[in-house]
Amino acid sequence: MTVAKKHRWLLAAGIVVLLCGGMVLSAVLVDRAYPPPLPDARSLSVEVTDRDGALLRVFANRQGRWRLRPDLETLDAEFTSLLIAYEDKRFWSHHGVDPLAMVRAFAQMVANGRIVSGGSTITMQLARLLEPRPSRSLGAKLRQMARAIQLERRLSKDEILAWYLTLAPYGGNLEGVRAASLAYFGKEPVSLNLQQAAMLVALPQSPESRRPDRHAQAARSASLRVLERAAMKGLIDRGEVTRVSGLEFSVRRRPLPAFAAHLAERARAAAPHRLSHSTRLSRTAQRNLEVVAADAARRLGRRLSVAIVMADSRDGSILAQVGSAGYFNGRHAGWIDMSRASRSPGSTLKPFIYGLAFDEGLVMPETLIADRPANFSGYRPRNFDMQFQGDVSIRRALQMSLNVPAVRLLVAVGPARLSAILRGSGMRYALPASADRPGLSIGLGGIGTRLVDLVQLYTVLAASDGRPKALSNGIDPASVPGSANAPLSGVARWHLRDILSDLPAPAGSQQLGIAYKTGTSYGYRDAWSVGFDGRFVVGVWIGRPDNSAVPGLTGLNAAAPVLFEAFARSGYDIAPFRPPPAGAVRLARSALPESMRRFRSFEERLQQAPSGEAAPQIAYPPSGAHVALSRSTDGRYRPLIVKLQGGRPPFRWLANGRPAGHAVRRRDWQWVPDGPGDARISVIDAAGRSVGVEIVVE
Template identity: 75%
Template structure:
């Protein structure tokens, strides 16, 4: 039979075949409905607020399978795909008779398969219902299924599902997974070389894998471009240009940012395929790098957490739970941004804010930094030293403990606890305990997220802190809607914290910040803010063990400054001072505001003519000859006192004697000859003493 005769016979067979397919499809529609694609087998995605991929989870069978939107795929790629795979895709009904005739004719002419006649719809049918062999009955079923799919899905749906399920080598399926894995980008921004490669890959995904078979991948992509040039889709010169480009493709890991948050998102709603957070991927990636690099400079067992929030809308822009999720040395799987730890001195600014609000002090008011006993609570400074009289500004900037507790005693721990709740900060007290003075130095438990929440109230223009949200975790609940502090009080706190010196080696940034170190060197904190953004840093060991020498100033503050510098967000200027906010020198303060005195100190000063006690007789160093009774006991020595506030308690040689007395004369009977020390304590706690010799 001649060649023309063979083609005529083949054409007739195709026509009969096509009619049979239509009849078969109608029968199958009723008896054997097609396996339609569904979303249950797709990868779970976690995105930032703009839809950028933060993390993707593999399917149960270990596949990376992401469904694309056609409007988010490079249009040049789609044009190349249609031209190369199925040029009449828009018009056929699942089967392209002309393509099948061409393929059959080429096979008859050449004695082998030269090109396939499968449409994109037929390829989708094969992907939905894979067959181990390529027999005639398998092909017939594939054709019938393609007709069925065309009757139940739109062209866009067919194309989207093909681009979801098409194999791209290894465990990659779909254009998005392939584009992310091979090029590190979404398919919306493919260049011509990348697009042509991804068109060619599904035809032979393993032999053309660009990370393993570079030459085969390159040649297949050039064939796609040659076909496109034949159809006038591209300029033929583009083939030569692409052929001259470097072909460096490697398999990259798919995005895995915000690992802790992504895990909680999926665990909280495992049926949902898309979880959108409030994070920004670039900010999250930048701060994860900051945490990882800082951890490498620290001890192996130290973990780092960083949180960045926008005080204007309450969105958390980055939440880094550890320096590395899979870093077992640091228990990286524990999200330390949500761990309850002692905040150290980071709450002190709010004590001072309350004191400003109450009108007790101004920044240049003097306050005593000397040893003090607050009903048995004796705070000491971090360096175990005391500085005497200091200004309020200096006391807060140097984070002195005694001045902070003096002010907290004046405003009351309950007021501080109320402020914390109003600011949306959740905290824990020891069981059956009520807020006491110790909360001012970190005697509560709270999280880094809650600390950033609290500080956002210092940044808010009206003082009403917006409740922070990451789009996944439940928001905290605050007890009131009023401002955290009055505007002038907030401004004084910000103004003081802006003056804190930057850590050694860090650039001076226009930010305000505070550090904190918990008892026993277990937690190092630093929280800072500009006119809009708040960043908090925590460093420590997840097991809560001590790290000698770990401080907020030396460890956390440098990381805070690096986080601000590398976040990708420009430093926002601070708001203008509110009405009534001025800086006054101490000499310009009212007399009553020049020095802070506790209630007890004010009471003492208000007592007219009262002086400290003095032992008038005997004088110190005196030698006293006492007579003896018939029983050889010494006769009493009359001790005389001047000044002081009764009642008085006397001590002889350091031991209390007799009962408390109100008179300024006291009789003391010595035990024997020799040196003796007499001391007295008045009602105000003032003391006097003399040393004498009894002869």
């Protein structure tokens, strides 16, 4: 080193020592009078996350900037090491100002007559971000030094590093390493590769001239300089520099996550001061089903919208809630959340009419029922195709979604019973303005309900115990079941699953092993399809948000293919159905009791009963009773004595929907349960009248 150069370094060192000492003294003296500006969390972007903490949607802050706070514990360790080595190698030991770095910077300035390197620590850079000053004068640098010392007195090193990585500029309106990593690489900074980490270290020094989406070569060169310095300091092998320099470098700016847009908007509106909102959605399912909805809308037509809801019947979580074919899609009125719009559900409620009829002992799947023109006190339902099938089995009637058989059964069980099941399952619905109580039209969609409520209802069929779960997405008020009990017996639910899973897949779709039902509202306004496997329920609605008719739109040709695509692309495997419960078997029509081979209306059965004859009633056990039975030495339950009053003998007894032996004339019956749990005991008298009770065997 020459004498002149040595003198310059000594002069620089002396000046810096005096400056640093003065900065420390002045920072301490004016600390209270002139406190530094501190980071404000209110300036951050609002985040909406899924059940695992993954980002669903990010909102720009009030200044229109994407500003996300990183989690240092999950930040890529290689990125942090590169950053400290490149920007501030003594970051963890200095107190805001690094005298050695300042000596080097001041000596370079004296030698070159201009500022070559700033010698700024990360803390000083944070001070500049918090208190921006356009000039790079000596006075501005001294102020940064004083502010850095003040910040070190108030914030921990981790807090300083986290705020620097939150506020550092990364080009355009991107601030912070998380926003940059998501925008440039489409992922969180926890999983950066070496090339990406180096680029994000270099970018804040010149965020506009090194923007990788606009100035790829400048960004590439800067990132290689970061790696060269890291190799010189032994942080990485030099071979890594060679390897990275040979990699292709192509970066485009991506939009930040904007999934579940409707739900995210409601979350922010409900709690505008919160910076983070956690949902119960699955980002994978939400992302995939949004693609399914958008693809379907493009195929179906310009003004049609698509809504999809997926729920887990085990815990009531809504895993995906797609309100439209695209929130920002004006052609499909995407801003309207059709998953929460009230519409007529068409034939999607029919399975629950049949479930009630199974539980009442009125029919079995192979029972014949008439599909002929009928008049129910002025109500004359007709089938969708205006045709009638004559005598059909209950199984076939439900699979074909025939209207007249469904109404015949609804007359027998009563609209009030169906309404009670809907309410008890937590489904919310609205009657027409002209009706004060449910009528027969409820069975064919004569009510208004939402897709989320329809999915809520069908979780009863998918749940292992048949008990309704309160569906929740974590933001909207949860649906609350009206009852904790299963509204349908296990045998009735199994019959419905057996019938609906036997339907062929819609044209062009692969058979998936799910059960499903379709529905079309009056006037071709709404197309529905709801399906379930052994765990999940998916509901699809298709129509126009303005409620106008779409000629030819049906649940089978429009909604069902989307349902099958949603199951296939949800990201979850199809869950197998559980084994049938005790007493749940397929019986041929010839194996049914004579009185159950053909459905007869109440009037028909009443005509066969003598005038004044009392209808059968099970006197013991009462419905809802918990019966504790003792066991014999071989472990089998001892018989339960069931007592009957009224009715005309002989009597046909059924346990869990399965006939028990031949008809008998006695009014008491000994029943031996197969095991503990819910059970239904029914009896049919010679006039075809039936009655049943539900009990719990303990």
